Amino acid sequence: MKIETQIEFSDYTENLRALGEYKGQDVIIDGIIPGETAEVTLTDKIDDVYYGKLKKIVKASRYREKPICPYYDSCGNCSLSHVSYQARLNSKADALKKRLEFAGESVKIEPVEKVFFPYKYRNHISLFFSHKKDAVTLGYKDPRTGLVSDIDSCAVCDKWASVLIKTVKTFAGKFKIKSFSPITGEGKLVSLNAVYIDGRLILTIECAGESLMGSAWLHKELCSVFGKVNFYTAYRSDAGMQYNLIGGDRKASVRFCGKQIPVRPNMRLPVNDKLFSKAFRTIEDRIREEYTLVSGDCSAVITDLLSDNENVFIKKGSSMPVKKPLQGFMEIKDLFSDNQRRFLKTFRTKKLVVLVNDCDGIEDTVRALLGEKYGRVTVLPFDMQPQTKKLSALLFCET
8 A cells, every 4th residue: 555645633642643534534653743734655554544654744833843863764762852842741741641531530640750851861772783785783673664773873872872882883893793684594793782870881792692703802992991891792592591791890780879789781770870860869759758658768669660660569568478579669560460460459558659661551550450449549750761752650549
């Protein structure tokens, strides 16, 4: 299917994709702001809904701005970079309200808490290797196509990411190492995960196979730029992911929000410590102020919120055994399994706090909580990743 047409878009869907109409049927396309008229190419029709691509903006919204990232079109991850910051916040708030309309007066939604300036706030980068002609490339996977972009910098990270990408590309060229192709089975480099925090770079490169030629050279080069570097290689085996420390301190730790956290491979501490400290205090103060049931150190659970875990429950300390006991906390990965439902019934407290990493699907979480006799839920949204559609939230629940 390939239909060229011009459409005026009137609204957003719940996941912040532009919604328009073509011959009486819905059209959903990314990259367009409600109120804009655009030339589009319709390429698919699923369940009477058209999908396609933006070709040209004919009438632009006053909220449209030029993305500062040169890779905006090819990367696809910072999907709201074309929208002004305040308009992004308003759109996320409106989408959250739509998701929770079913709950009526049982749910109160507070204004979105601004956490970070939209750019240069991340300590973490996770990229994939690919190739262009004979050269290795590094970039994010475009969620729209699955293709890997070729980038030399990232607008949400500071200069450290640019230096790392350049050094790794130089390394691959020097030792003539190719990216791994799952189709042919040839090549070596799969992906890269890096955190730069507290003056230390923690780098993990996943490979197709146990060894990586030139890895000692790469560690030496990185040390000359970053100083302290823990460099790991990783490979998949029948027993799971295996890690090798190429260079660095096995006992190293980094300071994050006043807490020393042991360094480990594939580490994730996505945000700048100084920028996050304000949001951290806001979360912690809010919990302690309204929910005296929380005891001990909040940092472990709040750090989990930024580590892309799904749901974290905070309740008064219980005797229920967990793999990694946290004082006063219980972490639940999936709210909707039978075990988690039994947890809510068995360990119900009058007050409960839920940290939700991504509000996409928050309606199911709220339904489950209301179904377990938590009659009042106050939602405090946090804009943790302002350049994306993602929104995080604290749910304050009361019986």
